[in-house]
Amino acid sequence: MITVNRYRCGYCGACVSVCPKEALDLVEAYIEVDDRCSNCGICTKVCPMGALELVEDEE
């Protein structure tokens, strides 16, 4: 799953614009991730701040 470090995030929306699954949304000053996320990790690479991280799902 994708985690957002809200303390690092600059809420710019770069991640939202590249998400192929429409799983991300920029709501005022935070990023929401919903269950359409496919863990592709593209968003982590375009984040200017390095605020997004792809972490292993806990089973």
Add this chain to the structure above:
Amino acid sequence: MKSEYDVIVVGAGPAGSIAARTAAEHGLDVLLIEKRQEIGDPVRCAEGTGKDGLSKFMDLDPKWICAEVNGARIFAPDGSCIELTEKLAGKEVGFVLERKIFDRAVAKTAAKAGAEVQVKTQATSLLKDGKGVVCGIKGKHRGDDFEARAKVVVGADGVESRVGRWAGINTVIKPKDIETCAQFLVTDIDIKADSCDFYLGNERAPGGYVWVFPKGKREANVGLGMLGSRFTGKHPIDYLHEFMAWKFPEGKIIETVVGAVPASGMLKQLSTGGLVLVGDAGRVSDPITGGGIYNGMVSGRIAGNVISDAIEANDVSAKKLQRYDREVREELGKLLDRNYKAKEFIVKADDHLMNSVAKSLRGVDFGEMSVPKLLKEIITRNPGMFVELAGLF
């Protein structure tokens, strides 16, 4: 807020506000919504723009102009410098804006023209009629759900646009077509206060550039954009720290700005039944420079005019609104297509090539500040090297 309008504009940046203003000037009933609680803030922009373009849309006001510039300096990786300066003294060609104030000023002109403005109000989905034509939005207004119908919805919701996707237009940007950016507003530094400076190099900003845009005598937006596909572990903020340590170690950072700029060229489809996309949402920003304020406003004005005609003709079908696509393509499309092709080539340049190109331009008197002029000169002075570009400029 009412339950019905002629036009709902989602997003109160310059493109959305101009669309709203233009539609309102035609006598339409317009709602302009902004999801943030403040229009213009937080800023996601390097704030540079051309003077001529801007004056087509706004009466110039010193309240939102931080600096006037009359030239640019481009530094190759080895430090050699290309200077593009307007020959005529006193002919300032560019501005560095205060977007927080500027965006608000543009929105005010929309309000003055008669548009209703609502902040902390976001669209969450689109309403569609039986035939799939967009006919309004669902949204949240300060946390409360609402629905409002509209004959036409304008998606002006920026790089992170979702309005287009809801209407079935694919707006997803590929990592190779996005410049991801970080910027500091730095104060108390030595700069050239009438010049926009650019630093190139794959160590500094892979597939992009560093900019130093003056915001005052000793203050500047220092930022960089890198191509999303060139990520190898370091984010823009990391490159920016390195640049700061090298160039402005004593600078004081009074603001952090982050953002992303579409470098994809404009969308193949900008409209559908009951909906048009303007500004960054339509990807009309310049693929080489990243500039999007002027292009955004151009698209906004065309949108307002086309929508007005469509509503007057009582026909907001996809076919009718295609006129918007055609007019934007006519006004901006050629330039964006050309600059996209050029960008695809330029981002592959290695540092060695950039250095040798800079050397080839030594002593050239440009006399004006323009990207086409610069590229033309590069092609002429390096015969045979840039055949891919030669036909373009």
